[in-house]
Each structure stands twice: as structure tokens, then as C-alpha cells.
Amino acid sequence: MPGKLKAKIVAGRHLPVMDRASDLTDAFVEVKFGNTTFKTDVYPKSLNPQWNSEWFKFEVDDEDLQDEPLQITVLDHDTYSANDAIGKVYIDIDPLLSCEAATVISGWLPIYDTIHGIRGEINVVVKVDLFNDLNRFRQSSCGVKFFCTTSIPRCYRAALVHGFVEELVVNEDPEYQWIDRIRTPRASNEARQRLISLMSGELQRKIGLKVLEMGGNAVVGYLQCFDLEGESGLVVRAIGTACTLDKLIPGTESKETLPSSSSPPPFSPSKPCSRQSSSSDTDLSLTPKMGKTPPPSSPFLTLYFFSDPVYFQEFPFFTLTCFPPGFLVHIGGVVSARSVKLLDRIHNPDEPETRDAWWEEIRQEIKSHAKALGCHAVVGYSESTTICEEVCILSASGTAAMLNPRFMREGCLDAGGSEHSCGFCHIPYDEFNMPFPAQLTYCYHCRRQKVPDVLFTTIDLPAEAAVTGKGCLIQARLCRTKKKAQGEVNATAISNLLPFMEYELHTQLMNKLKLRCMNALFGLRIQISVGENMLLGLASATGVYLSALPAPGGIQITGKTPSDLSYDQHISTMQKRINDTIAMNKELYNIHPLECIEEVVGSPIPDRQRSRLFRSTSESSDELSELDLSHGKKDAFVLEIDDTDAVEDIQSLLTDAPMPAGFYSCNTEVMPGIYNWTSGLQMFTSVRVYRLSNANLTNQGLNKIFTDLCENLLKSLYFKLRSMIPCCLCHLNFTVAVPEEELIQVRRHTPKHTSPILYIFPKNILVRSGENEEQLQFSMELFSSSERCSPLPEVRSRSLRSTRSLPCGAPVTVVKMTPLSFLPRTRIVKYLGIINMFFIRETTSLREEGGVSGFLHSFIAEVFAMVRAHVAALGGNAVVSYSMKECVFMENPNKNQAQCLINVSGDAVIFVRESDQEAIPPLIMSGQPSTTGADGTT
Amino acid sequence: MSVELDVFVVNTTIMDEEVYQLWLDGYTVNDAVKVRMEGGVLEGCDASAEVLHSDTMDQYRTFQMCERLLHSPVKLANQLLFQIPPHRQTMLIERYYAFDSVFVREVLGKKLSKGTKKDLDDVSAKTGVTLKSCRRQFDNFKRVFKVVEELKGPLVENIRKHFLLSDNLARDYAAIVFFANNRFETGKKKLHYLTFQDFAFCAGQLINNWTVGALGESLRSAFVFSDNMVEDMDVDLEKEFLQDLKELKILITDRDLLDQHKSLVCTALRGKTKAFNEMEANFKNLSRGLVNIAAKLTNTKDVRDFFIDLVEKFIEPCRSDKWTAGDMRLYLTHYTNSAHVLDTFKHQVVWDRYMGVIKSCILKMYHD
16 A cells, blocks of 8 residues: 555636526536545536645555556536536646655646546646555666656666666457447547557556666666557657766856765776776777777776676667767767568557567667677667558667666766767778678777778767767658558568668668768657558768768769769769769868878878668568668769669659758757857757659659658748747658558548558657857857856847747746757756656548647647646756657548547656746746645655 | 538637628628639739638638627637637737727717617718718627716726727727717718817817816716716716806806907907908807807707807817918817906816817817
């Protein structure tokens, strides 16, 4: 009996009219947790009822506290017929279970109905009294903190990084059960929402248990996903990085180096080498290494290999994308694996072995790829799926890396890593036994170690990286047609296509990178989605020019058959256009690398290009042979105009419209090369669905269409946000889907059009006002002298646009939402807990709600509103690391119906402006002027 | 290939004021796109008409979703669906409740009923304001009317509090409500030259001086307490005062008093104006006109004709005699003040209360 949950229903407002006769409502509330239900009195004839109920107390196991949501239902009392439900509120109790997070949930929450949307608001107070359970065999994991943020949360210090945790739970999807034939859509939606809420709770609890076993107290980079497998069930899976976090006492920010970092760590008396290893990579790179001694076999490293905890882990994976200084030693490159599976019904939900085995297989593959790159760990690791009928593609990707093992052993040394360092660029593999052909040069920064000519990674740009110029968003887009097929045949066809798609995406990325005169990609995310008769690939990354890497060469076009004159002319005009574009981009991104006078290692323009990408594809269990992505003996820079692919490549290279002046975009957290952010930020979600008119399109035609769609979407964004210039779109995250027809049939749609629908949504995009050039120069100086806390003297005009959090007077707390893990020019003072919400919305009056766009527009707005309200109720004023994980949309215009599922997650936080005094965060109490005295009894 | 669905949702709602105005003005999406194109919004942007269309659609949808909230502006401040900074909320409300003066002139003093609403297409055709915009404006009038009808306390203050409008706009609405409630005739041809602002000014005068609410806080509470008449203090003219106005008739029925009054006024005016002769000749007619208006105000029907009477009985004769605005002011000042010197005239307080309003109304209305 280790927990007592208390809830109090205070009041309601803006309720809908339920009684047409009186234009009023007789509302009462049911409060349900587990199998216990309490009711308030009926508050007759009011749209703004004041229940002021007693405290409803639930005495429950902490296991249930973690799994179950508190379910609040508002109903309209009806004397003669059944009471009508007005709507529901699900409250996740989890943030109240950790003493460091929120202590009370109190405030106005929207009452939500899956058919009608938000129908008024309800004011509730929820508290938990937790009794400590020291039972070793307990099933709960209360108190383990969860963070969506993929870096060590601000205001915490990583004492230890334990490693990878994963779990998955499966169940039958209520939508596909027999009972769904007889129950109302509302009942079915609610069953689904409740089930997913339960499953996520259970998943989180199970992961928490694993973390406790490992000795940790938190999960960072928690990534939870749903696979709606249709008939075969519902999978909820999550991965994360277990850590032991210490709370930083405000004031002693990490800037002042903690004493523990300079003195010998207390827990490692048996490892004399640890002192040396703590000096990290700089020492290594200073050690002159001649000829035959490759870096991995340096004496220090060999030593840590034996004592390296990373090596004892089954999967040395880290979901983090941003690391404490000194954590990353070297980066190998991107590793990815995909596997095509055929789904079948999950027979026993309690033993999700098949799914587990699938992922296990993929992870093993990733691990072996990382090994091949001479790396012992994978960072920036993520997993995803795409499902079309019974075919499912599982994908995993990450960045192979060498880590400083001290972080796993003794915790994070707050080494002063703010200086530029080039260590992470140095190759981790053996120069003379390279896993793939690559052009190596001496590092342009230290001139001692070898670096590759290009570097692809899935992580954020490390803080210590030296960058020339600015970064930019680079996208590769690809469409491939596929024959319609069923089952095994379909799966084989898809897995045959996959390697070619990966190869082409990679080539596109490489060419676009060269065209922008850059040499590294960060935050690379490749999404492949399957449709009935096509495959879509979309790769997004942020390109930068790393000062430590050699300058990229240009792109040369040659004809295969240099015969006639006009042909040569055509080639030379093409070549000119490309050269012009490169020169223009150099200006645009301000890339003016220092000229290297002494050409130490030959020409900086490598005459050969090879891939840093290592990947494989497997279908069921048949491993395909690994791809050689180096174009064989051909020169990748040399595009042969003869073959149609090359023409296409060049077209796609040159059709990318340049960004309008004043805009920057990237898909990473911070824009490389821009350091002076204002606090004005704006998060948006945009969804577009296109219907392709002709199903019998060629690959090229489709490619063109797809590219145009993406470009148009970007253009549209630039236009909409033109008033915010100068501005930067950060964390620009695109998702593509090809909704299938089979699904439409399941939802009783009549598939009249055989054309597929393209469905693109860039989500979680953040806009921030940056500065223009002159200001940039000016503040850069300030920045370099005194970190980001330097208050810039001028008041930015943009601040008006920001959602100013008004300390008082504002009736509704302003809640900022951002996909970033921080808010520029503010300090996060407290993490209040994870937000993980799942909503379904359905309509049977699509036209009346403004068609599909009107329906989805209001649904997304409602989801935002509910997230904000829950954060405000926790006492927070922002959501960081916000992401819309899932947005599944289905419609049947003929029946005037549509349905949409949305899953969002993020971390609720309290932030204060850097300029604000240390005092009390002024925003915590501003939200709820009403009613409740928040006495902290817990 | 066609766009099936296209939405763009932001956390802090962005609204383009120009598009908002187009929406308020009742433009369709396509027309709004045209107007924006012509306005040169695409200049300097690498964007097509398609982009503009999609942006306009997004904004229109947002406005449509907001409209429900704008109907009760207090809700806008504590609703959770849209996060709108307070200064934007103020802008949204102010613009939503703004109206076209040509439109309001057409419906001023009319009953805000379904019948009037049905005739809006004629009004739309006549004024050139789109029917959609006419409907919105009409519904706004009606909504404000319904809400304040039930409320106690000062009219302007009530409107400002319930609709969060600026002072000026609240005053205009007070005038509209006042006119609609008393059904003042404003549509006659002779009144066409008067603008809404003329009427709004007069309404302000009437509200401030002739209603129960005009009596001032202390008197008002006493009044309310004694008579137990709590509603419509600012919306209806004070009955007792209208009753008292009948007493003014003595100024024209008593010949001595009339002559005395005339000679006092003429003495004061002599030599001060070119129109003196006309003033002297018309004095009795004009005075009869004004006093008769006062005496008849107990009849609801005559209240409705208040403005037309003022024009017919006073303004028109003066205008045909080519009085200047200065003449008018001079005449009315002396006409009012001279009555105080008449020793047999006992109704000074009522006279002042009546003439104060009449004077400022006529002065406002005396133009071409």
C-alpha cells in the first residue's frame, strides 16, 4: 500500500450546453483510478459549475500509480435517460512520483472528447503521498526521472552514464477487436487512448526498473514510439540512456569546475591509468604518432579497453545527441541497419518475443558496423519503423564513436571543454586497414592526426567543434516506384529496392554537401516509408564546414562520349552553373576557410570520394551483402552526364531554391555559426497531404514531384515567417508517409482513386529570430568572451513577438513549446516531469468542420492547448524537447468522416530569463489565480 | 497532383493584420488572395500564388475558429485553445467590433430584429459593404444590445467591461444600443446629411443628461432604492423628467412670458450678428418649436421623431435664413440664459437640463 492519490474537483467553465431547453447543463464529475470511482454532486443549471468537492482519496500500489492515468469524466446529469458524457481528462500521475519533479497538479485542464474536441475546462488539484518502498523485489520504479531531452538536462550533472535501456510491450489494438463492430466510435477511441496510456505507463515503469538495476536514477533521451500494426496489434516501445544525475545547486553552475574533476576520482583506486585517460583526447593527439601506430592501439587506449565498461554492455548505445565536453573521443561515421519483416498477429501479448528478437537482430548489426569502424559505441542512436499493410521496415541508425570511458566509470568530469578541439574528427579506425576506402589527410586543426575528407553523423554539432561559416539544412529526396504485391513477394521487392535507395540518397547528400562547399553532416536522419506502389526516402541533415576537415572539392561533369561539339557545350554550361552555385553558396554561408599554404598531404581536393556511411539491409533473416558505396573505381565528383541518373542528380542539385535572405535553417538543435539568439521563439507544425493524379508515374516524374513538394513547403514556411526575419528554423524535422489504401478499406472507405497520397509533415519546427550580419559580428565577440549569459545591451525588437510570459495579470500562463532542449537566453531551473500524451480525434461531420484541413487544424491546435494546460498545471512555463512523434490521418470524404491520432512528448520545465534576478521564478504561480492553496504536503 | 490538406499551426498564434481585415471585410479566400497579390505582398519573396493561397486559408481558418471566442471577448482571455499575446487579443477584439460608418448609419435606430437582418442584402447593395461583413456588424450590435439590456449600471462602462472595447468604441456602441432601444428615426431623407458621429454625439448627450443614470451616483442609488426600478437606467429616458418637461409649455402659452423672453434675447443679440433681423422675426416660431418638442417627449412616438423634429422645427428654418454656426451658438446661449431672468418662470432646473442637451445637439447637427 505504498501510495495515496488525492484528487479534488474545484470547478468547471465554458461547458457546452447539454440541455437545449434551458440552454444550460447539469454537470457532475466522475473521478476514476484503477477500479475505484468517485462522483461529485450534480451542479445544476450552470455552464460554469463550482463543485468544490472533497478530496477523493485512492489508496493504491505504486506500480498502479506508474501505469494508470487518473481519469476524470465530466457528465451531464439526466433524470430520465442515461447521463451524457461531456468529455474526459486523463492525467498522468508520473511527474508527482519523483520528489525532484512536480509536487502538485493544479489548474484548468481542457475537457476533451474524441468526437467533439475540447468542450470547456475543469479545474482540478491532484497530489500523491508516497511511502517509500524498500522492497528489493518491487515491481515499481517510482522516482526514476525521465527526460526526452537528448543531452544531459540543464541543471543536472551526469555523475555516471550507465548505458542503453530498451523495452517494448504489445497488445491487441482495440480498434481491430470484434467488439469494435458493435460499440460507438467514441467508446472505441477512448478504449484505445486508455490502452495506450496504460501501455506507456507500464513501459516507463519497466524501463525504470532496468535503470534501478543498473544503479541509475534517470533516463535521458527517452524515445517512445507506437507501431500501429493494424490487425496484428499495437506495439509500444522505448529506448533511452540510463544515467545517474546529480542536481546542480543553483549558483554553482558547471562553469566553475567542480573539485572532483581535478582531484583523483574516489572510486577508482585500482586504475592508475585513469588519470591519464582523463586528460582525454588532446593528450593523445599531441603524442606524435608516426607511421604505423594507428590511434586505437595507442597504449592508453589499449588500457582502457580492458577496463572499459562500454565493452561489457550488450549494446553500447547512447540515445544522446549532445554530450558533456570530453565525452566524445572520436567519431567514426553513421551506422544504420534496416530490416524488412512480415507482420503476423501477436499471439501472446505477454511474451513479445518476436518483436524483441527483431530489434535485437538489428542492434547486433549496428554494433558490428560500429566495430568495423573501429568504434566501441554508438551515439545519437534511434530506432523507427514504417508499416504498410503486413510489411514492416525496422530501421536503426546512429553514429559510431569512441567515448571516454571515464564517464561510465566515474562520472562526468567537468573538464573545461569550451575551447575548440578537433579530437572528435580524428579517425578511430586503423589507417592501413580501413573498413572502407577513404581519403585521409592530416587534421587541419592540429596537423597531427588523420581526418577523413567528409564526416556524416546523427548527433548534434559538438560544442567544441570549430566551424567555418554557417550551417544549412541539406535534404535528399527520393521516390521509387514498386509493383503492387502481397506478403513475401512484396517484402522481397522492398528489400531489393532499399539498398539502391540508400545509395542514391547518400549520393544526393554528398553532392549537395559539395555544392554548398561543406564537409560534414550533423543530425542526419534518413526516413524511408513504404506505400502500396512506391517507396519514399527523405534524408535531412545539417551541413557544416568543419575547420578541422579538408576543404571539399568541386563537382566535375564529364561526358562519357565526348564526340560532338554541342554536347560538349552543354556540359560546359552545366559545369559553369555548378561552379557559380558553389561560389554563391560560399558567400551565402560565409565559408572562407583559411587558405592552406603548405599543402602537407597533397591536394586538399581529394580525387576520390568515399562514403562514411556503413549500412546493411536484411530481409527476414537473409543478410544481403554489404554495399560498397564508393562508386567502385569511379570518381564520385565526376558526374557522367550520359546516364539519366546523373542528369536527374544535376537537376535536383540545381533546383534547390536558395533560402531567402534573413533565413537560416537546420535540423539540429543549434545552428552552426550563429550564436546570438534572442528569446523570441515560435514553434509550429505543418501538415500537407497531396494526392497524386496519376499512379503510373515514372521514377523521375515522381522524384520531381516529391522534390517540388518539399521545396514548396519550405517556401511556404519562409513566406509565412517573413515577418520574423532575421530568423532561423531550427530542428526542422520532416516526416513523410504514404497512407495506404488497405487501411482506408478497413475504415470502410471506398477506394475510388487508386492514386497514392503523399503525406508530408514537417513537425516540431522552431523559429527563432537570429540577427543580421552586422549584429552577428558584434555579438560574436561578446559571446566568445563571456558565455551565453552575457546580456547584450540592446533590446531586441523581436522580443515583442515572443510570447512574453507575463508575471501576473495574464489569466492564462503562457507556455512556450520548443523541440530544442533549451530556451535561448533563459535558464531552466526545474524539470517537472515528462509529458507523453496520446489523442484520437474523429469526426462524422467533416464538411461542417471545414473539411480535412479545418478538422486537422483544430485538432492540432487542441493538442497544443492540452499540452500547455498540463504543463501549466504542473507549475511549468515551457515544454522543451517537444516532439510530435506520431500523426496518423485517415479520411473518408464520401462518408464525411475523418480520424486522426497524435502522440506528443516533451519535458515540462520552469525557466527564468537570464536577465531576471535569482529570486523566485515569477511564473510558477501566475497561472491559476483561482481557488487552490497549493500546500505541499507531500 | 493536388493538395488535399494543408495546415500550419503555431504555438503562439500568428495573425496577419491585413488578412484579418480582409476576412472581416467579408472577402472570400480567392478575393483576398487577389487583393494581397495586388498589394505586392509577394514582392521580394520567392513564393507563388499557391503559397499565398495556402497562407490565406490558414489564417482564415484560424479566424473562423477564433470567431466563437470573439463573441464573448472575456472568454478570449481565459480560453486555452489559442495562445495569443494580450496586445494581439486587444487588436482582434477591437477590429472585430469595429464597424463601417456607412453601414451603421443604415441600421441606426432600427429594431435589431430578424426582420432587419433579412433586409441586410439591400443594405449591402446600397452601401457596398459585403453581406458577410454586414451580418457580422449587425450581429455585433445585437449581441452587445442583448448583453447590456439585462445589466445594471452605466452603459458605456458595461459595454467596455463585457466586450473589452476601447473607450471610444464602447461609446459608439452605447449610442447604437441607445438608438436601437429608443428607436429614434434616423432614416428620413431630411436626416441623411447627418453622420453616425453626429448621432453618436447626441446619444452621448442624451445618455449623460436625460436618463436615470445621468442623475449621478448618489441620486441614482436613492432613486433606484425608492422606485425599485433597477434596469435600463442608461438606456431609457427618465420618465419623471419627461413629465416635468410639459411644464415648460408656459414659455409659449403665456404671451407675456413669450414677449418678455423675446425682448431679453433680442436685446442681448442686437448688433452682434448679421442675422439679427431673421432671428427677431422667427423668435416665436423657433421657441414654439423647441418647447413643443420638449412637451411632447412623453409620447414614445414623439421620442422617435426627436431628431427629425429638431431638424424640421429648428435647424431648417435657421438654415434657410443663412445663420452661421456662430449665430446659432450665440442665439442658443442667450435663448437659454434669458429664461433665467424671467421671474414668473419657475422651472429653471428642468430648463437647463433640457436646453443643455438641445444646445449641444443642435450645434453638432447644424452643418451641411
